[in-house]
Amino acid sequence: MTNYLEKVRETSAMSRRNFIKASAAATAALTATGLTGCANQVKTADTGEAGPNVGSDGRNLVDGTWVSAACWHNCGGRCVNKVLVQDGVVVRQKTDDTHEDSYDHPQMRGCGRGRSQRQQVFSADRLKYPMKRKHWEPLTGGDKSLRGIDEWERISWDEALTYVADEIKHVMDAYGPRAIYCPGGDDIFRTLALNGGYTYSHSTSSVGNWAWLHNYGYGFIGLEGNDRYDLFNSDYVVMFGSNPAWSSAGNPSWFYKHLKDAGVKFIAIDPFFNDSYDLLDAEWIPVYPGSDAALLLGVAHTMLAEDGEKGLIDWDFLHTYASGFDAESMPEGADPKENFMDYVLGTYDGVPKTAEWATEHCGAAPEAIRKLAEVMGKANNVNLFSAFAPGRIINAEYFPAIFATVGLMGGHIGKPGNSVTTSSNSWAANSRTDMFVAGQTGLEPLPNPIDDMINDVDAWDAILEGKYLHTGMTYLFQPGEVRDIDIHIIYHGGLNGGSVGTEVCSLQTKPNLNKGIEVHRKVDFVVTQAYTYNTDARYSDIVLPVTTEWEREGRLFNYQKEAMIAYGKVCEPLFEAKSDQQVARELAEKLGLNPDDAFPISEKQQYFNQLATAALLDETGTPQPVATITQEDIDAWGVEGTPQEGLIPLQQWIDQGVFSVPRSKDDAYAACIGYAAFIEDPVANPRPTASGKFEIYSPTVRDMFASTTRENGVASATPVWQPILDGYEGSFANWETKEKGPYPYIVYNPHYLRRSHSTFDNVGWLRNAWAHPVYISAQDAREKGIADGDTVILWNDNGKTLRPACVTERLMPGVVGLPHGGWVDIDEETGIDRGGADNILCGSHTSVSGVIGWNSCLIDFAKYDGEPLMADIEKPQTVIF
Numbered sequence: 001m002t003n004y005l006e007k008v009r010e011t012s013a014m015s016r017r018n019f020i021k022a023s024a025a026a027t028a029a030l031t032a033t034g035l036t037g038c039a040n041q042v043k044t045a046d047t048g049e050a051g052p053n054v055g056s057d058g059r060n061l062v063d064g065t066w067v068s069a070a071c072w073h074n075c076g077g078r079c080v081n082k083v084l085v086q087d088g089v090v091v092r093q094k095t096d097d098t099h100e101d102s103y104d105h106p107q108m109r110g111c112g113r114g115r116s117q118r119q120q121v122f123s124a125d126r127l128k129y130p131m132k133r134k135h136w137e138p139l140t141g142g143d144k145s146l147r148g149i150d151e152w153e154r155i156s157w158d159e160a161l162t163y164v165a166d167e168i169k170h171v172m173d174a175y176g177p178r179a180i181y182c183p184g185g186d187d188i189f190r191t192l193a194l195n196g197g198y199t200y201s202h203s204t205s206s207v208g209n210w211a212w213l214h215n216y217g218y219g220f221i222g223l224e225g226n227d228r229y230d231l232f233n234s235d236y237v238v239m240f241g242s243n244p245a246w247s248s249a250g251n252p253s254w255f256y257k258h259l260k261d262a263g264v265k266f267i268a269i270d271p272f273f274n275d276s277y278d279l280l281d282a283e284w285i286p287v288y289p290g291s292d293a294a295l296l297l298g299v300a301h302t303m304l305a306e307d308g309e310k311g312l313i314d315w316d317f318l319h320t321y322a323s324g325f326d327a328e329s330m331p332e333g334a335d336p337k338e339n340f341m342d343y344v345l346g347t348y349d350g351v352p353k354t355a356e357w358a359t360e361h362c363g364a365a366p367e368a369i370r371k372l373a374e375v376m377g378k379a380n381n382v383n384l385f386s387a388f389a390p391g392r393i394i395n396a397e398y399f400p401a402i403f404a405t406v407g408l409m410g411g412h413i414g415k416p417g418n419s420v421t422t423s424s425n426s427w428a429a430n431s432r433t434d435m436f437v438a439g440q441t442g443l444e445p446l447p448n449p450i451d452d453m454i455n456d457v458d459a460w461d462a463i464l465e466g467k468y469l470h471t472g473m474t475y476l477f478q479p480g481e482v483r484d485i486d487i488h489i490i491y492h493g494g495l496n497g498g499s500v501g502t503e504v505c506s507l508q509t510k511p512n513l514n515k516g517i518e519v520h521r522k523v524d525f526v527v528t529q530a531y532t533y534n535t536d537a538r539y540s541d542i543v544l545p546v547t548t549e550w551e552r553e554g555r556l557f558n559y560q561k562e563a564m565i566a567y568g569k570v571c572e573p574l575f576e577a578k579s580d581q582q583v584a585r586e587l588a589e590k591l592g593l594n595p596d597d598a599f600p601i602s603e604k605q606q607y608f609n610q611l612a613t614a615a616l617l618d619e620t621g622t623p624q625p626v627a628t629i630t631q632e633d634i635d636a637w638g639v640e641g642t643p644q645e646g647l648i649p650l651q652q653w654i655d656q657g658v659f660s661v662p663r664s665k666d667d668a669y670a671a672c673i674g675y676a677a678f679i680e681d682p683v684a685n686p687r688p689t690a691s692g693k694f695e696i697y698s699p700t701v702r703d704m705f706a707s708t709t710r711e712n713g714v715a716s717a718t719p720v721w722q723p724i725l726d727g728y729e730g731s732f733a734n735w736e737t738k739e740k741g742p743y744p745y746i747v748y749n750p751h752y753l754r755r756s757h758s759t760f761d762n763v764g765w766l767r768n769a770w771a772h773p774v775y776i777s778a779q780d781a782r783e784k785g786i787a788d789g790d791t792v793i794l795w796n797d798n799g800k801t802l803r804p805a806c807v808t809e810r811l812m813p814g815v816v817g818l819p820h821g822g823w824v825d826i827d828e829e830t831g832i833d834r835g836g837a838d839n840i841l842c843g844s845h846t847s848v849s850g851v852i853g854w855n856s857c858l859i860d861f862a863k864y865d866g867e868p869l870m871a872d873i874e875k876p877q878t879v880i881f
Contacts, residue, residue: 061092068657069093070549070567071114075756076248076425078559079110080658081117083550083570090118090570098656103258105662108563111249113756116765120548121570125533125762125877127545128575130160136541138163139170141524148517148539149828152880157576157586163542165590167525171488172196177450181463181487184506185494185529187584190446190598192491195591197450199487201459202474204851208392210422211474212849213400217700219687220404224674225421228255228430229665231383232262233417236375240269240292240386240403244428245276247387247751251560252428256280259429267375269295269364271748272775272817273810285372286812289748289855290393290724291362292386293402295369297721298358300344300406302373305354312377314411321682322408324697324718331691331699338718340405340696353721361721361728363812376410381417387424389748394725394846394853395712397705401719405696413694414679421674426559433672435661436558437623439610442601452485457846457853460515463487463523471708471850480709490520492528492536494580508535508758511852512844513824513837514799529583532762533878535824545577552579554607554654556614563660564614564626566653568607579603608639611654616647616661619668626659705848713847725847726856731814743796743858745780745816749838752819761823767873772836773806774861775817781807784862791864793832794818796857799840801833802869816861820854834869 053062064086071081080096093115096107134151136142143150155163171179172195182192183201192198204211213220231237237259244252253276260266266282268274269292273284287295303312323329327336337348346352355366355373376382384407391400407413407420423429454468462468468485472478492506507516513535520526520539528540537543549555554568573579578586581603585595601609615623625646633650634641648659663669677685686692689700697717705715713722723729733741754770755761761772774792776784786792788807793800794816803818811817818838825835833840842857 064091066094067570068565068567068654069117069570070555071110071117072549072555072557073113073756073759075111075113075751076244076252076428076559077111077114077250078426078557078565079114079250080108080563080565081110081114081567082657083118085570088571090122093118096658098658098660103255104664105660106251106254106562108560108565108658108660109250112753112766112769113249113760116760116763117550119763119765120532120760121550122574123532123762123877124879126574127531127533127537127543127577128881129154129545130157130576131155131543131880132160132163133541138166139524141541144521144523147521147526147541148826152543154881157578160542160544161583161587161590164527164544164587167489167527168195168591171524175486175488178452179486179488180491181454181459181489181523182491182493183456183459184492185580187580187599188491188493188529188587189448190443191584191588191591191593191595192493193446193448194588194593194598197448198491199450199452199454199485200448201456202453203456204392204474204849205456206388206392206425207422208388208853209397209849209851210388210391210400211851212397212701212704213404216704217689217695217698218401218404219689219694221688222432223421224419224433225423225427225431226383226416226419226674227433227670227672229663229670230416230673231255231259231264231429232665233381234259234264234383235380235417236265236267237383237385238267238269238372238375239277239282239423240384241389242268242270242385242387242423242428243272243274243276243750245279246274246753248425248428249753252426252430253279255429267372271746271812271815272750274750285364285368287362287364288728288812288815289746290390290396290727292390293396293399293719293721294353294358294361295364295372296399296402296406297344297353298355298362298364298366298369299373299376300402300409301353301357302355302370303377303406303409304341304344306370306373310374310377311379312373313409314378317378317411318408321413321679322405322694322696323691324695325405325408330697331695334697334699334717338697340718343718343720361723363728363814376406376412378411380410381415382407382410382412383418383423384412384420385423385428386421387428388422389750389855392851392853392855393727394851394856395722395727396724396853397713397847397849397851398716398719398722401696401698401701402721404694405719408694408696414673414675416673419674427561430561431672431674433561433674434558435561435617435669436564436626437613437615437617438558439556439612439614441606442609443599443606446598452483454485455846455850455852456510457844457850459510460512460519460844463519464515469709474850477704477707479707488524490523490526492526492530492540493584494529506534506536506758507539508824508837509821509839510844511839511842511854512798513833513839513842514831515844516839517824517826529580531577533880534758534762544583545575546583547573547577547579551577553603556610558614560660562663563658564616565658566611567657568654602639604637605639608637608641611650612641612644616659627653708848708850710846710848710850712845713849715848722847724856725845725853726843726858728814731858741858743860745814745859745861747794747816747818747838747841747857747859748855749820749842750817752821754819755821758821758823761821762877764873764877767871767875771804771806772819772822772872774803774836775806775808775811776861777811777813777815778807778809779813780816781805786863791866791868792861793864794841794859794861796841796843796859798843799833800831801836801840802864803836804869804871816859
């Protein structure tokens with residue numbers, strides 16, 4: 001093991017020198033084109049004169065075995081990643097080269113995050129051994145205030161799992177399974193379920209308020225869109241809150257660029273003129289975060305007002321396919337005065353939602369709103385695309401429905417060149433309609449015997465106050481019920497490991513991080529499974545080192561519509577790391593359970609099952625097995641299975657890492673038009689609503705929101721505007737006089753090139769390339785006396801954080817951009833975070849839907865008068881043992 005690790009360290013050092021030189025030039029080029037949004041802070045190093053295939057130490061970088069390797073994090077890409085292995089050591093990486101790159105058959109190319117993956121897997125700050133906090137004491141917790149700052153002691157796996165099992169047994173005996181809070185981890189869920197259960201966490205997560213349009217009442221189940229080839233039939237693509245160049249780096253931006261080159265025009269609705277809009281020469285309409293619904297109501301009013309002159313509304317389409325738009329289309333028994341059109345016109349509330357009214361709430365000029373209304377008229381082919389971000393806002397419950405309704409007004413659904421959908425994550429710029437059927441592991445679900453589920457936004461308050469509002473799962477609402485809860489153990493069981501990588505439910509990524517730290521210093525016991533010393537691990541008592549996906553048997557990804565990615569094991573587990581599933585099995589034994597009851601088949605069998613059951617839906621919609629599997633394959637794997645004929649030999653698929661489907665504008669997939677069957681024959685293909693139509697007026701949604709008993713916001717059957725909680729309206733002490741309050745700026749949290757959520761924030765290469773600044777408009781910076789690069793302090797009642805300033809003309813005044821996912825780094829003396837953690841500033845509150853409103857936050861900021869921040873790349877890694 002020692003020799004192997006020395007090779008890893010030598011290889012990492014050599015690779016870093018080579019990469020820094022290349023990344024410096026690349027990043028400088030990006031900066032010159034304006035793509036970074038701020039001057040880079042890359043440090044360069046002398047790499048010598050070695051050629052591209054020779055390391056600086058003379059190592060041959062050609063020979064070896066190329067292995068398909070995981071890029072498993074939740075950026076929306078999860079692209080093809082390959083590594084060259086020499087004597088068990090990864091010496092270089094590459095991406096998809098299985099065929100020539102073309103629009104018809106695009107390679108699934110990785111971005112800088114994926115290409116730096118080995119700097120994460122083989123990082124010096126990998127957690128190497130089980131460890132316990134120095135001042136932790138079994139069954140009492142010891143000095144809990146030292147969580148996050150205590151020293152660590154190395155222990156054996158037997159000691160560690162014995163400690164964890166003893167804590168679980170003690171709490172089960174004293175308080176029952178409800179006292180164990182496990183916010184994430186598929187494998188540990190199974191062990192805890194066998195042991196009697198656990199309290200779970202749920203969340204609207206990335207989709208925010210889009211959950212309601214997806215799943216309830218309105219009839220837009222699945223939010224269907226059109227295939228990427230159909231987008232060439234568009235005149236316009238209108239994008240709300242989108243930036244695939246940062247958040248879904250890979251093919252989406254390239255697909256969009258082909259549309260631009262073909263003459264499709266782009267319009268961007270966003271507070272930030274980001275790199276994607278720059279690439280697409282988009283017309284920018286700046287709006288305050290969360291004000292998109294106000295903008296669209298202004299568009300709807302303009303379409304109604306100018307329809308007689310310009311013929312903007314497709315009335316036949318509206319009345320055929322939707323109910324609730326006007327009085328004549330309201331459902332039987334409903335008050336006709338509650339129709340959407342009269343709400344927009346202000347017929348009964350006396351407030352016409354004019355372009356000028358919208359301007360007051362969203363910041364966009366009235367002329368821009370009127371022009372947008374004309375664009376969205378029925379004469380144009382328009383794709384209305386929104387990312388999830390505009391829905392991750394408190395009191396934005398009705399934005400998705402208003403968004404869809406404006407699309408219905410122009411007749412932009414179910415036709416070539418027209419769609420109204422979310423365009424985000426890996427399906428950005430391409431329909432979400434699946435071409436592949438995901439392979440299944442063969443593990444049957446193990447239900448949790450406990451039905452307690454705490455909304456993530458309520459979690460910290462629930463643990464501190466001993467009660468929470470139970471509404472069931474996010475997508476299976478039950479009437480709100482206040483329950484007592486007494487949490488004694490927090491088990492971070494897998495979201496920090498290689499099995500998921502999203503870290504959505506961890507301490508780092510829940511709102512109100514300071515309160516989360518308080519909670520972690522309150523409960524009796526905290527245990528974390530992780531592969532790096534991240535925030536969850538830092539504030540734990542016991543840390544269990546787990547493997548990354550590179551050290552596991554393998555898995556499939558079908559996040560790319562036109563490809564199924566397979567990856568396998570790159571190397572054996574480093575140091576003493578175990579897989580999450582292995583930890584769950586061994587803990588089950590310590591708890592006196594039979595691990596085979598939780599995991600009746602091996603991890604290798606689970607991977608083989610995925611490969612064997614993955615299928616391509618051919619052009620007729622018939623599933624065809626992807627893998628050709630022979631009896632020789634089954635024998636070589638040492639698993640159970642049946643030979644089958646597929647589309648690619650099993651080993652070839654694994655070797656090349658991807659099976660992708662060549663496309664053409666004439667194939668059957670290209671004819672995929674969202675909701676086309678309903679539009680073609682609404683009687684034979686009704687929507688899943690009472691009327692069988694898209695329901696603009698939805699009593700189902702109203703009643704669901706009312707049942708939660710939450711107070712902020714309104715429960716309405718008609719999609720309505722609500723002032724955003726902690727949004728633009730909240731920045732005023734007096735809205736009528738426009739007197740600003742104590743926190744006059746809106747901070748929002750764009751996804752950032754350096755990270756996938758919080759994953760990768762410790763990777764030196766990415767820290768070198770991307771500085772993680774706070775983006776400040778040039779106007780606001782001048783008023784505050786802040787120059788580019790100055791250290792800035794941002795604060796509100798929830799906390800304080802520091803970041804270097806990036807002053808830009810591309811951000812609208814009054815809005816501050818703090819990228820999502822920076823690892824918290826609290827100065828215990830001042831309480832100030834030095835890591836730029838966005839959730840230090842986000843509050844733990846919500847509205848009627850229970851949405852997590854990460855983009856709903858008010859702050860103030862100033863030039864920091866303390867010691868300036870060092871560049872993140874200068875921060876030493878936290879290396880333990």
